[in-house]
């Protein structure tokens with residue numbers, strides 16, 4: 001499973017991209033609004049940092065407007081792909097954009113039929129929102145499992161399953177086990193997933209032992225010279 005970063009924060013993207021674990025970035029209007037900067041500048045900067053798909057979401061709610069926005073956004077940078085919401089007009093826009101070779105990430109997916117429709121319309125990615133389902137006392141991960149099963153049953157579907165709305169590190173590993181192609185992850189979740197107290201304790205011990213060895217050897221050299 002590949003990992004995308006789910007943020008528009010350039011500092012976080014710069015820092016985590018250095019770790020070599022990120023294959024793309026997803027943004028949405030909320031994440032971009034949080035940064036309060038010129039949207040085009042932010043998206044282009046993200047594309048310069050991460051060599052992979054960077055999702056930019058349309059805000060039109062009619063197919064014509066979505067297609068117009070999408071055609072404009074893809075001129076910003078070759079890494080830009082288009083996020084389209086799962087509504088009937090979104091499907092119509094996705095069908096047009098897919099025919100033009102523009103990659104669509106169909107977002108706000110909450111049931112397997114929506115995922116199937118997105119795939120049939122030609123979406124390159126479907127984004128099921130795990131955390132938002134968990135928030136309403138539903139098992140979000142079941143949705144990933146169902147979509148995986150539905151897509152596996154049809155060899156012609158090459159749409160990738162992009163697990164979204166991840167809230168904690170278990171979501172990441174469970175999404176991978178469920179068969180998601182990609183998981184898009186907020187920086188805070190990546191940082192938590194990276195941390196383990198035994199790693200920190202182990203490193204501290206290794207470094208202490210090393211320092212003690214150096215001190216012993218230094219004393220030994222001083223003694224014989």
Ligand code: E4P
Pocket residue numbers: 006026027028107127129131132164165166184
């Ligand atoms: C996905 O592409 C969305 O940007 C994101 O995962 C939504 O997550 P949220 O439910 O935490 O807002």
